[in-house]
Amino acid sequence: MGKALDGVRILDFTHVQSGPTCTQLLAWFGADVIKVERAGAGDITREQLRDIPDADSLYFTMLNHNKRSVTIDTKNPEGKLVLEALIQKCDVLVENFAPGALDRMGFTWERIQELNPKMIVASVKGFGPGPYEDCKVYENVAQCVGGSASTTGFDDGPPVVTGAQIGDSGTGLHLALGIVTALYQRTMTGRGQKVLAAMQDGVLNLCRVKLRDQQRLERTGVMKEYPQYPNGTFGEAVPRAGNASGGGQPGWILKCKGWEHDPNAYIYFITQAPVWVKICNVIGKEEWATDPEYATPTARLPRLKEIFAEIERWTMTKTKFEAMEILNKYDIPCGPILSMKEIAEDDSLRKTGTIVEVDHPVRGKYLTVGNPIKLSDSPTDVTRSPLLGEHTDEVMAELGYSREQIEALRTVGAI
Numbered sequence: 540m541g542k543a544l545d546g547v548r549i550l551d552f553t554h555v556q557s558g559p560t561c562t563q564l565l566a567w568f569g570a571d572v573i574k575v576e577r578a579g580a581g582d583i584t585r586e587q588l589r590d591i592p593d594a595d596s597l598y599f600t601m602l603n604h605n606k607r608s609v610t611i612d613t614k615n616p617e618g619k620l621v622l623e624a625l626i627q628k629c630d631v632l633v634e635n636f637a638p639g640a641l642d643r644m645g646f647t648w649e650r651i652q653e654l655n656p657k658m659i660v661a662s663v664k665g666f667g668p669g670p671y672e673d674c675k676v677y678e679n680v681a682q683c684v685g686g687s688a689s690t691t692g693f694d695d696g697p698p699v700v701t702g703a704q705i706g707d708s709g710t711g712l713h714l715a716l717g718i719v720t721a722l723y724q725r726t727m728t729g730r731g732q733k734v735l736a737a738m739q740d741g742v743l744n745l746c747r748v749k750l751r752d753q754q755r756l757e758r759t760g761v762m763k764e765y766p767q768y769p770n771g772t773f774g775e776a777v778p779r780a781g782n783a784s785g786g787g788q789p790g791w792i793l794k795c796k797g798w799e800h801d802p803n804a805y806i807y808f809i810t811q812a813p814v815w816v817k818i819c820n821v822i823g824k825e826e827w828a829t830d831p832e833y834a835t836p837t838a839r840l841p842r843l844k845e846i847f848a849e850i851e852r853w854t855m856t857k858t859k860f861e862a863m864e865i866l867n868k869y870d871i872p873c874g875p876i877l878s879m880k881e882i883a884e885d886d887s888l889r890k891t892g893t894i895v896e897v898d899h900p901v902r903g904k905y906l907t908v909g910n911p912i913k914l915s916d917s918p919t920d921v922t923r924s925p926l927l928g929e930h931t932d933e934v935m936a937e938l939g940y941s942r943e944q945i946e947a948l949r950t951v952g953a954i
C-alpha cells in the first residue's frame with residue numbers, strides 16, 4: 540500500500556527534539572526525509588543521555604526513525620553546493636536552528652527561492668517576531684513563556700513544568716500541520732512559502748483554556764471549578780489548579796489501594812453530572828443523589844473537596860485497575876495513573892503500533908513510541924534511525940554525483 544506523502548522530499552535540517560519530531564511524523568506518513576548533519580558530530584542528541592557507549596542514544600533514535608542521514612559541512616563552499624543541489628530537489632526544508640543561523644550559512648529565504656521557488660521553508664523558533672525573537676529556547680523555557688508553568692502545580696507551591704514535551708514535540712506537531720497545509724496550498728498556487736511555528740505560540744495554543752479562564756476571572760473575580768473556591772483566594776491571574784479539571788466536569792486524582800508504597804496507585808476520577816446518581820450508588824452514598832445540597836452540579840461546586848474525599852474512601856479499597864473496571868461499567872469517566880513501566884508493558888498499545896519494538900544494528904532492540912496518528916490508507920511502519928552519514932553516498936548518487944566526485948568532496952571535508 541502507498542503512503543500519504545509518497546513522493547514528498549524533505550530536506551531535514553533539524554536537530555534536538557522539536558524539529559526532529561516534525562520530520563519523523565512526515566517520514567511516517569511516507570515522505571522521503573533526508574537529514575543533513577555535520578560529519579563527525581551529527582545531531583548533538585546522538586551522544587546525549589547515552590545509555591550504551593558509542594551507540595546512538597535513545598534520545599536520538601526515538602526521534603529520527605524512517606529518515607536517511609547525509610553528512611554535509613554547509614559552511615564549506617563545496618558543501619554549500621551540495622546543499623544547493625538538495626534544495627533544488629526537495630519540496631520542504633525544515634529547520635530549527637537558533638534564529639539567524641540559516642541566514643548566516645548563506646541560505647536566506649530569498650536565496651532559497653532563487654534556487655527553488657516551490658520550496659517550503661519551515662522553522663521552529665522559540666519566539667515569534669518581537670522582543671525575544673533572537674533568543675534560543677529549550678523545552679522548559681517554552682513551557683514557562685507559553686503560560687503552562689504558571690498554571691501547573693498546586694496553589695501553595697511554585698510553578699511546575701510538565702513531563703509532556705509540549706514545547707518541543709508539541710511545536711513539532713504544529714509545524715508538521717503547517718507543512719502539509721503549505722504543501723496543499725502549493726498544489727493550487729505552485730509557490731512555496733515560509734511556515735513558522737514558535738514554541739511560545741505552540742504552548743499557548745495548548746494552554747488556550749487558561750486564557751479563557753483568565754478572562755472569566757477578570758469578569759467574575761472567582762472560578763467555582765477551581766480548588767481555590769470557596770475557601771481560598773483568587774488573585775489577578777489564573778492560579779495553579781492542582782489536579783482539578785478546571786472544565787465543566789470536576790475531577791481530581793484519588794488514592795487507590797497500595798498508594799502507601801506505589802507512587803502511581805492513583806486514579807483520575809471525574810464527577811460527570813449525567814452519571815452522578817451512579818457515582819452515589821457505587822460509593823455507597825445513595826442519599827446524595829436526591830439531597831439538594833449534592834444533587835446538582837452547582838450545589839456540588841463548593842463541596843468538591845468533601846465529595847472527592849468521600850469518593851477516595853471508596854477508591855482506596857480498590858486497586859486502580861479494579862476501580863477502572865467497576866467505574867467503566869457505569870460509564871463513569873476515570874483513568875488510572877499509568878507509570879511508564881506499565882505503558883511499556885501494555886499489550887494493547889503494542890497491538891496498535893503506538894508502542895513499537897525496533898532493532899538497531901549498534902544498540903540492539905529498544906522500545907519507541909510509534910505514530911500516534913493512524914491513517915487507514917497510509918499505515919506506518921517504524922524503521923530504525925539512520926547511522927550518521929549512512930546514506931551520504933546514496934543521496935549524492937541520486938543528486939548525480941559520480942563516485943570520484945563523492946570521494947573528492949569527502950577529501951576536502953565538504954561531506
Ligand code: CAO
Nearest residue numbers: 555556557576577612613614635636637640643665675676
Ligand atoms: N554544517 C555546518 N554547520 C552547521 C551544520 C552543518 N551541517 N549544521 C548546523 N551548523 C551550524 C549552524 O550553522 C550554527 O552555526 P552559527 O551559530 O555559526 O550560525 C551552529 O551549527 C549551531 O546552531 P544552533 O545555534 O542552532 O545550535 P545550538 O546548539 O547553539 O542551539 C538550540 C540549540 C536548540 C537552543 C537552538 O538551535 C534554537 O534555539 N533553536 C530554535 C528553537 C528550538 O528548536 N528549540 C528546541 C530545542 S529542543 O528541540
